[in-house]
Amino acid sequence: MTGDERLPRLVVVHDRATATEETVALVELVRSLVAGGAVRVEVLLHAGGPLREEIEQLAPTTVVTELEKTSRAAVVERVCFRLRLRRAGYKRRSRRLGFDIWGPGDAVYLHTILGVQALRYLPDRAPLVLCRMAKDIYPLRHPLRRGDLAKLLERVDRFLPVGAAGEATLRTEHRVAPARIEQIPELIVARDHRLADRTAERERLRHDLGIAPDALVVGSFGAFESDAPDLGVLLWSMLSRRLPAGRRVEMLWWYQQTGAGFWMNHDLESTGLAAHTHAIPVREEIGPYLELCDVLVLLTRESDYPYGFLECAAQGVPVLCFEVNELAALAALGDARHVAPYLDLASLADELCRLIGDGALAEDGRAMRDAVARVYGPEAYGGRLLEVVRAGSGAGT
Amino acid sequence: MSGGRASPRLVVVARDASPTQENRALLAVVRSLVAIGDAEVTVVLQKGGALVDEMASITATVVAADLSRWAPAAVFERLIGRMGFRALAGRVRGHRLGLGRLGRGDAVYLHTVMVVQALRYLPRAVPVLCRVPESVYPLRQPLSSTDVRLLVDRVTRFLTVTSAGVDDLVAVHGVAPERVVRMREAVVAPVAGDRPAEGPALRTRLGFGDEAVVVGIFGDAAVEIHPPCLPLAVAIRRHPDSDAVVLLLVVPEHTAGPWARHDIEYAGLADRVAIVELVGSPPAYLDVCDVVVHAWWGADQPLAYLEAAAAGIPLVCSEGHELAELVGDDEGGYVCPRLDLPAMAAGVVALAAQPVERREKGAVAAARAAARYAPTDAAGRLWQQVLEVRVCMPS
Numbered sequence: 001m002t003g004d005e006r007l008p009r010l011v012v013v014h015d016r017a018t019a020t021e022e023t024v025a026l027v028e029l030v031r032s033l034v035a036g037g038a039v040r041v042e043v044l045l046h047a048g049g050p051l052r053e054e055i056e057q058l059a060p061t062t063v064v065t066e067l068e069k070t071s072r073a074a075v076v077e078r079v080c081f082r083l084r085l086r087r088a089g090y091k092r093r094s095r096r097l098g099f100d101i102w103g104p105g106d107a108v109y110l111h112t113i114l115g116v117q118a119l120r121y122l123p124d125r126a127p128l129v130l131c132r133m134a135k136d137i138y139p140l141r142h143p144l145r146r147g148d149l150a151k152l153l154e155r156v157d158r159f160l161p162v163g164a165a166g167e168a169t170l171r172t173e174h175r176v177a178p179a180r181i182e183q184i185p186e187l188i189v190a191r192d193h194r195l196a197d198r199t200a201e202r203e204r205l206r207h208d209l210g211i212a213p214d215a216l217v218v219g220s221f222g223a224f225e226s227d228a229p230d231l232g233v234l235l236w237s238m239l240s241r242r243l244p245a246g247r248r249v250e251m252l253w254w255y256q257q258t259g260a261g262f263w264m265n266h267d268l269e270s271t272g273l274a275a276h277t278h279a280i281p282v283r284e285e286i287g288p289y290l291e292l293c294d295v296l297v298l299l300t301r302e303s304d305y306p307y308g309f310l311e312c313a314a315q316g317v318p319v320l321c322f323e324v325n326e327l328a329a330l331a332a333l334g335d336a337r338h339v340a341p342y343l344d345l346a347s348l349a350d351e352l353c354r355l356i357g358d359g360a361l362a363e364d365g366r367a368m369r370d371a372v373a374r375v376y377g378p379e380a381y382g383g384r385l386l387e388v389v390r391a392g393s394g395a396g397t
Numbered sequence: 398m399s400g401g402r403a404s405p406r407l408v409v410v411a412r413d414a415s416p417t418q419e420n421r422a423l424l425a426v427v428r429s430l431v432a433i434g435d436a437e438v439t440v441v442l443q444k445g446g447a448l449v450d451e452m453a454s455i456t457a458t459v460v461a462a463d464l465s466r467w468a469p470a471a472v473f474e475r476l477i478g479r480m481g482f483r484a485l486a487g488r489v490r491g492h493r494l495g496l497g498r499l500g501r502g503d504a505v506y507l508h509t510v511m512v513v514q515a516l517r518y519l520p521r522a523v524p525v526l527c528r529v530p531e532s533v534y535p536l537r538q539p540l541s542s543t544d545v546r547l548l549v550d551r552v553t554r555f556l557t558v559t560s561a562g563v564d565d566l567v568a569v570h571g572v573a574p575e576r577v578v579r580m581r582e583a584v585v586a587p588v589a590g591d592r593p594a595e596g597p598a599l600r601t602r603l604g605f606g607d608e609a610v611v612v613g614i615f616g617d618a619a620v621e622i623h624p625p626c627l628p629l630a631v632a633i634r635r636h637p638d639s640d641a642v643v644l645l646l647v648v649p650e651h652t653a654g655p656w657a658r659h660d661i662e663y664a665g666l667a668d669r670v671a672i673v674e675l676v677g678s679p680p681a682y683l684d685v686c687d688v689v690v691h692a693w694w695g696a697d698q699p700l701a702y703l704e705a706a707a708a709g710i711p712l713v714c715s716e717g718h719e720l721a722e723l724v725g726d727d728e729g730g731y732v733c734p735r736l737d738l739p740a741m742a743a744g745v746v747a748l749a750a751q752p753v754e755r756r757e758k759g760a761v762a763a764a765r766a767a768a769r770y771a772p773t774d775a776a777g778r779l780w781q782q783v784l785e786v787r788v789c790m791p792s
Binding site for chain 1: 560561564565627628630631632635656660663664693694695697715717734735736737738739
């Protein structure tokens, strides 16, 4: 291991170095932590992938699946596992990874709960373990075996859920003490060249939907039972009348096939708005449609896909919503006018029209991107992470 | 014609004879059908109600719920029903209701899909017309899937009140378009002295002051989980001259749930909006309304609004909606640009400020509703459909 040995050690654990949004964000987090110089960063990956080299250039990196297999220690470890002496096997593995000796202030950070295996290589008491819980439909109901779940609940000192749902799941379903839970803002990084270029797919989808290349796409997503998808038709109707002549605007509306969905479709047809509205049933995956949007208008009480919306915002897509929506604070960072009083559809229509009409979209998009970087970027996330580490290990007190 | 009778028979089947405006309109339609004189009209009601005697004074009326339980035929019907011979029991029930001897030249008209049960008592040869009223879900009313299937299989022609009903039948249930006809509703004005004026007491109960101008919004088929009329309430509150305006939301029972109440509280509308669940007939609530506003699209013949117009209450609605026909060039209220909430709010506030204008516009709306939705015309249209389906039935 390299680096200033006097600094506390922070081992960042991730499952694999595949080129995904989550892993790209992790790379930027590592870069930011290394640049900050407050900790000695190491990375443990369960498997490699296209981003491995970049991670290795930033910090000492170990890929578990590529540990050498013929040394004496490796053979002994395998023998232990074959003899079902698992505890002894993990102890050997721990020693090989340098996970057997920890100093004060050292910590392990699991970027995803799928890094749970690393917990078996750690001593029982030290170091401090933190685990991010990504926003998911069912937090902690990932494809985890019961044993892995138990290990997480037993060994993690601080869970870092990125949303209220994760916090609630931990508290109510898993009886985790509130002191062990610290909700933090999600880590978001804008898509770049490291991820597969999706331009062709985007253009194909646009073409399939019949959206002209020069048309602006306004997306409205979120259609669960507590939502009000039928407000969309009122908004579209007011917007269509306010638009400057010659401005082509298409609407994407993601809907649930309930009675409300039936009537929304009927209303769109009856009011002549259907020709420029693309109704996407909820069974479709939301991601590709989000990528088409130039503006997002959330008419729901809650954000059903905050991670997806955040990624959009990180790309410079302004978000408009009611003040009740959990993304209102973020939307307001882009521009305070993007947040309307609850149910004030006319205000939203006016603001949407301003954005579309006077060329403010590019400027507001930049502001949105900067705001996401400030609040959800690697520096912000890394700073918060280190605060939790210091608080947890007593170094900050 | 069947069995050598001089006139064909037309059997009108309805749920009950409770004193709603919808049933009063049916009464008027039946009266007109009898007056046309081309058919022997009989009425079968599942249950009775205050209008039974009036119906019976017009034509032969059978109330299924009042049939003797101990007549030999009734006992026989129950016996074979218990033995599992449901089809046979249905035929016996059909005879008891006077439906058994119907033939190809006769016809049955179901006034609502909710009387689907009658189809089980009918001979196969008789053509059936079925009105599909405005509802939360056309054909998705509280009917079992078996009943929906029976309707789709057995009804010769659906007479749907809304274009959404046509969409539902054709696109969702696969009914051939030629079996679906969109029909204009029959609406009657409330008769003065027909029932005690409930307005003042109801106003007090709802907490509306004497000075308040009450704007009614009636949940029709489009009002699902979230009444879209609340954004209108927000737009009205934003209007500088709207202090006297209060909104009365009358919504179907299941929509007045916690989310609707949450939204009213959250949007700060608690002092402006009263929300009540629809129990009983709308006119009781119409009595307290000075104006009604249709703030969304939804069904194109929303019955509560047609009844409001018939009762002389001015309307605010969107251009292009069927209700706009009653308003005309702002004579019966205000027609606003399509679903434009600030424009609707301005229309409501303008009507609220002018009681004389309100009355004048209300009178125009009433006259137009009486002309457009006259039961005599509705009876003529229905009879035309009867003639068509009788011709269409295979011999």
